[in-house]
Amino acid sequence: MWALFRRDLALAVRSGGGFGLALAFFLILVMFVPFGVGSDRAILARIAPGILWIGALLASLLSLDRIFQLDSEDGTLDVLATSPLPMEGITAAKAAAHWVTTGVPLTVAAPVLGYLLGLPAPAYFWLVASLFTGTLSLSFIGMFGAALTVGVKRGGLLLSLLVLPLYVPTLIFGAQSVVRITQGLDPTPAWMLLTGLSLLSVAAMPFAGAMALRANLR
Amino acid sequence: MSLSAKNIDCRRGDRLVLAGVNFTLAAGECLILRGPNGVGKSTLLRVLAGLAPAAGGKLDVDPDQIAYAGHLDAIKAQLTVAENLLFWAGVYGTGAAAAQATMDHFGLDIMADRFAHNLSAGQKRRLGLARLHLSGRSIWLLDEPTVSLDAEHVALFEAAFADHCAGGGIAIISTHLDLAIPSARTLDLGQFKSRPQTEANPFLEDFV
Numbered sequence: 001m002w003a004l005f006r007r008d009l010a011l012a013v014r015s016g017g018g019f020g021l022a023l024a025f026f027l028i029l030v031m032f033v034p035f036g037v038g039s040d041r042a043i044l045a046r047i048a049p050g051i052l053w054i055g056a057l058l059a060s061l062l063s064l065d066r067i068f069q070l071d072s073e074d075g076t077l078d079v080l081a082t083s084p085l086p087m088e089g090i091t092a093a094k095a096a097a098h099w100v101t102t103g104v105p106l107t108v109a110a111p112v113l114g115y116l117l118g119l120p121a122p123a124y125f126w127l128v129a130s131l132f133t134g135t136l137s138l139s140f141i142g143m144f145g146a147a148l149t150v151g152v153k154r155g156g157l158l159l160s161l162l163v164l165p166l167y168v169p170t171l172i173f174g175a176q177s178v179v180r181i182t183q184g185l186d187p188t189p190a191w192m193l194l195t196g197l198s199l200l201s202v203a204a205m206p207f208a209g210a211m212a213l214r215a216n217l218r
Numbered sequence: 219m220s221l222s223a224k225n226i227d228c229r230r231g232d233r234l235v236l237a238g239v240n241f242t243l244a245a246g247e248c249l250i251l252r253g254p255n256g257v258g259k260s261t262l263l264r265v266l267a268g269l270a271p272a273a274g275g276k277l278d279v280d281p282d283q284i285a286y287a288g289h290l291d292a293i294k295a296q297l298t299v300a301e302n303l304l305f306w307a308g309v310y311g312t313g314a315a316a317a318q319a320t321m322d323h324f325g326l327d328i329m330a331d332r333f334a335h336n337l338s339a340g341q342k343r344r345l346g347l348a349r350l351h352l353s354g355r356s357i358w359l360l361d362e363p364t365v366s367l368d369a370e371h372v373a374l375f376e377a378a379f380a381d382h383c384a385g386g387g388i389a390i391i392s393t394h395l396d397l398a399i400p401s402a403r404t405l406d407l408g409q410f411k412s413r414p415q416t417e418a419n420p421f422l423e424d425f426v
Contacts, residue, residue: 003308
């Protein structure tokens with residue numbers, strides 16, 4: 001499992017990996033918002049939490065289909081399925097690697113982009129905290145969607161349609177943890193629900209993903 | 219350790235391709251699967267590997283002893299030869315020393331630091347097959363292993379398969395080429411080819 005996790009990290013940062021993809025998309029999306037919405041700082045500050053969260057969500061969606069598709073195309077998935085690794089371990093290691101290569105960089109980049117949108121000062125801590133735990137559920141739920149669509153050629157559309165509804169609670173609680181602090185409210189309940197959701201995804205999704213993979217290999 | 223297949227039926231998609239495949243292999247035996255294209259050699263190997271369920275019959279094998287090599291080499295182009303083997307050594311828990319020994323054994327040590335996308339088709343094949351040696355598992359399932367190998371390396375792998383069986387391992391190899399493995403038995407899958415399905419499709423029956 002550790003070998004698989006390390007290999008996925010190495011592949012992500014090598015040429016053709018998905019490491020820069022999510023980050024570049026996040027950057028472009030957030031930088032384009034002022035061009036579209038106008039430079040009124042009050043409006044930008046008000047929509048900043050939502051934009052940052054939607055941006056992070058779409059950016060992590062972008063690299064989901066790579067989780068299993070590449071391994072399925074070159075035969076690695078078949079060999080992994082017959083290897084000593086349990087299928088649940090494979091799905092957990094792959095989702096964790098996806099989180100480290102997309103969720104963590106997005107979390108690190110978010111405060112800089114928040115500054116660009118004029119996010120109020122007290123919100124930075126909660127922005128980082130909510131993205132840090134929230135992207136974990138994005139990766140694990142997304143991995144489940146990727147496992148469901150692994151046999152489908154160019155299944156990107158199907159994957160998005162399957163995964164986006166499951167992302168809604170994460171988006172609501174994630175954006176709320178940032179919005180509430182800008183309104184002077186206590187953000188902890190929203191953040192706790194978000195983190196609870198993430199922990200649930202981490203605990204349950206490897207099993208769901210393993211079942212989906214087993215069904216798809218046949 | 220042994221492998222026995224009793225009346226195995228194999229399905230590819232909705233179609234039954236093989237019916238009633240029977241064989242038993244004891245430790246040290248090698249079985250060569252022959253038959254025309256489409257007869258179900260790959261399908262049977264996938265069933266034996268546990269990647270697809272048998273449509274019928276009983277398969278008696280320890281899944282923890284199986285090493286499977288399909289048509290695809292399971293190589294990552296962005297990793298070097300050494301990294302590819304070290305990854306599989308990590309997955310099978312056999313360690314870096316085994317990876318090095320395997321590289322030396324199959325003449326891959328001279329290209330250890332080359333990225334796999336710079337390898338020729340035959341070199342990739344060698345790297346893919348070297349994984350079996352590295353896995354430390356005793357039942358090898360090989361699907362057309364000699365494709366794109368030159369004569370010298372076909373001989374190298376024939377020797378490797380023979381060695382594996384001499385050491386008490388089992389190998390099942392599908393091939394169109396005559397392999398020089400002294401102890402090997404040959405099974406022609408043509409005899410198990412299932413007759414065209416005549417049973418009615420219940421869904422269509424209801425529909426019409």
